[in-house]
Amino acid sequence: MKFVIEHLSKSFEKKQVLKDINFTFEEGKIYGLLGRNGAGKTTLFNCLNRDLKVDNGNFYIEDENGVRREVVADDIGYVLSTPTVPEFLTGREFLKFFMDINEKSIKNPKSIDEYFDYMSIEPEDRDKLLKDYSHGMKNKMQMLINIIAQPNILLLDEPLTSLDVVVAEEMKQLLRSLKQNQITIFSTHIMDLALDLCDEIVLLNHGELEVVEKTDLDSSEFKDKIIAALREEENE
Amino acid sequence: MNKTLKISFSLKNTYRVNGILFSLKQIPLLKRLLPSTLYKVKGLKIVANIISVLWEFVSAFLGKFLYFFTMVCGIGILYKELPENEVFLHILLFLTVIGSFVNTHLFNPTKDKYYAMILMKIDAREYTLVNYIYSILKIVIGFLPFTILFGMDRGVPLWFCLLLPLCIAGMKLTYAAITLWDYEKRGFGYNENKLSKYVWGCIALLLGITYAPPAFGFALPEMVSMILFLVCIPLGAISLKKVLTFRDYYAINKELLAGLTNQMDSTVATQLVKQANEKKISTDTSITSNRKGFEYLNDLFIKRHKKILWNSTKKISYVCVCLVAAVLVGIYLLPEEKSAINKIVMTWLPYFVFIMYAINRGTNFTQALFMNCDHSLLTYSFYKQPNFILRLFQIRLREIMKINAVPALVIGVGLALILFATGGTDNPLNYVVLIVSVLCMSLFFSIHYLTIYYLLQPYNAGTELKSGTYRIVLTVTYFVCFALMQLRMPIMIFGVMTIMFCVLYSIVASILVYRLAPKTFRIRT
Structure with a gap:
């Protein structure tokens, strides 16, 4: 499976944030999306998630046989940096609701407690209202929903930035274990995290996406190359 | 002083003008037509500035005219049994008492104070005093035409009509000085937008005293009202000294503007709204549902x-x-x-x-x-x-x-x-x-x-x-x-x-x- 973006552009009044983006993401990889503040990473995610209308271009999924189809809501999972969960439900109720309405599409469903165990959410927290969950636990719930939904494309907008080291490490492991059957696009400002977790580094520069080739560079040289590429924009 | 007054005007004008332009940008059709660079368009700024200056003028006179027209004379004509001058002075006296603590200027948490003293770190004492004196002058000048117009119409002597604005300003100054003194003694900061239930009680009582006795044929004799008003002039002069020598304006404003700081910081404000809404969720653990x-x-x-x-x-x-x-x-x-x-x-x-x-x-x-x-x-x-x-x-x-x-x-x-x-x-x-x-x-x-x-x-x-x-x-x-x-x-x-x-x-x-x-x-x- 491939996720293909063609001629995607988006402007806000006169400012063109995304300029004719052409890019192909491949299944089984985690892409680290890097860019300066205001480069348009969140705009790109919002366009892909159809929260924002694009000015031009389209994006679609191409299967192994090269057959293209439109991206539907179910294809995309979007995890925000600030986890959002319905505060008036308990963790268990949220999962039950989600599994109820998606019972036809969830592959190999497990019991609710099995899912909680999988995410290391303690039994005493499972029946608490989500408004009383900590930031890390809310993040886990948000991830859990996206894991159960198994979207073809998982968009992660700086999801590990404000997590404690233990939860962040758990999340990294989880993302690695899940990457096989989906395309993961991971936006972050933390270079080391991107290098550690991601298979490809993609820069959003001048409103365009470009891969930074690692070839035979060591980690430090690769970092320098990324920084240099990001600085280019400033020098122009 | 002049510089502070100039900065203060310019600041108020800027945020009023930007506020007007922002409001224009909220109108759906105009939103598309107006560019994001709107705030630097000079012509619009001039128009908005004119509106802003006009508003300053209107706020000095129109409010006072309406106040006399409705609350003092409008209701006053209902009391036909009593001499007009007595009713006029009786109502004006008690309404002035109410106004002295609900419309202080000094203890009103306004945005310009927040921008100037909290964000721009302008000297709090100077900023407060310059603006306060300006507001007192606005009261004197704004009231003068209407105390003459309405007062003489109600048979109040001209010399007293001329002094009335000073009496009103004096009463406001007196209340301000008492509040500042109270702050020094007890550390209690007054906020005219957050009145306690006792103050509301006082307002209700004073409104009762203003309008109820004339209905039963009683109003303060003209001489008593005049003396009470006139006493405010020397009291105001003494109070002015207190207002001018008070040192802790920064602290008093910081406390006064604390609520506004939360409102102005959109992240904090959003958090507060979110928290307030989360509080509406019942935490009753017995709530369940057997639906799907x-x-x-x-x-x-x-x-x-x-x-x-x-x-x-x-x-x-x-x-x-x-x-x-x-x-x-x-x-x-x-x-x-x-x-x-x-x-x-x-x-x-x-x-x-x-x-x-x-x-x-x-x-x-x-x-x-x-x-x-x-x-x-x-x-x-x-x-x-x-x-x-x-x-x-x-x-x-x-x-x-x-x-x-x-x-x-x-x-x-x-x-x-x-x-x-x-x-x-x-x-x-x-x-x-x-x-x-x-x-x-x-x-x-x-x-x-x-x-x-x-x-x-x-x-x-x-x-x-x-x-x-x-x-x-x-x-x-x-x-x-x-x-x-x-x-x-x-x-x-x-x-x-x-x-x-x-x-x-x-x-x-x-x-x-x-x-x-x-x-x-x-x-x-």
Whole structure:
């Protein structure tokens, strides 16, 4: 499976944030999306998630046989940096609701407690209202929903930035274990995290996406190359 | 001093001008036409500046004119038994006492103070004093023409009319000085926008003293009022010294502006709104539901928000029951009023549109829906599937209709009972139309608020209301309902029109929601 973006552009009044983006993401990889503040990473995610209308271009999924189809809501999972969960439900109720309405599409469903165990959410927290969950636990719930939904494309907008080291490490492991059957696009400002977790580094520069080739560079040289590429924009 | 006054004017002008331009940009059609560089367009700035200066002038005189025209002289002419000059001075004296602590300027947390002292770190003492003295001068100059105009018209001697503005300013200065002194002694910071229940009690008492005794033929003798007013001049002079020598203006302003700091910081403000909404969620652990899917979600939402949804609707219904009972008792006790009340019920149905508007829980419902439910769930793809959006819309519409229907039914049946008790009507169909049309009004508001919520989804991810169109629709709704209050029409005509409009609106709204909501029901970006 491939996720293909063609001629995607988006402007806000006169400012063109995304300029004719052409890019192909491949299944089984985690892409680290890097860019300066205001480069348009969140705009790109919002366009892909159809929260924002694009000015031009389209994006679609191409299967192994090269057959293209439109991206539907179910294809995309979007995890925000600030986890959002319905505060008036308990963790268990949220999962039950989600599994109820998606019972036809969830592959190999497990019991609710099995899912909680999988995410290391303690039994005493499972029946608490989500408004009383900590930031890390809310993040886990948000991830859990996206894991159960198994979207073809998982968009992660700086999801590990404000997590404690233990939860962040758990999340990294989880993302690695899940990457096989989906395309993961991971936006972050933390270079080391991107290098550690991601298979490809993609820069959003001048409103365009470009891969930074690692070839035979060591980690430090690769970092320098990324920084240099990001600085280019400033020098122009 | 001059420099501070200049900065202060420029600051107020800038934020007023930018405020006007920002408001223009909120209007849907203008929003597209006006560029983001609007704030640097010189011509617009000049126009907005002129409006701003005009406002400064208007605020100095117009408010005072209206004050004298309505509160002092307008009500004063009702007391025909007493000498005009006595009534004039009696009312003005007590209203001035009230004004001295509810309109202080010094203890009013305004945005310009926040920008200048908190954000720009301008010397707090100098900024406060310059602006305070300016405001006192504005009072003296603003009052002078009207104390002469209205005072002389009421037989107050010219020399006293000329001194009155100084007396008013003196009383304000005296209260300011007492408050500053109190702050030094007890550390208690006064805020004229957050009055305690005791101060409200004082206001009520003073209003009573202002307007009640003249109704019973008593007003302070002219000489007493004059002496009390004149005493304020030396008191004001002494107080001015206290105001000028007080040192702790920064601390007092910091405390005064603490609430405003939270409001002005959008992140903090958003957090506060979010927290306030989270508090509305019931933590009762016994709440469960045995339903499934969206009915399960809705059931838990309604049960955990019972306090803001059902409890208030119950209270409104109880109040309506009591009012209907009171009217029925009134009819029993005063049978001679029957025909007058009957006439009112027969022709005042349009008035109830506004009442139904006022008691409708639609906006509370949609706000709670967004803050505590949709704000989070709309970030999940599964929730945005068109068939799910429409399914939930149906469930929610059913719920809000149920919530609003209870008081509507009470009002409809109550009106029918009153109509019956006051002699009834020739056409029994009037009873049916009365009940059905009031129910239709409630139905209309339920559909209306939920429809505009689904079609315009006005909130962004930070839970801020961002849609100008949504605001305009709410305002237009208010004005239409308000305008209908003035209309008098027989039950049959207005009732049938209401029912037809409601049916038509429901059909149009349903079509629009089914066609557009899957695209429009998104978090605003």
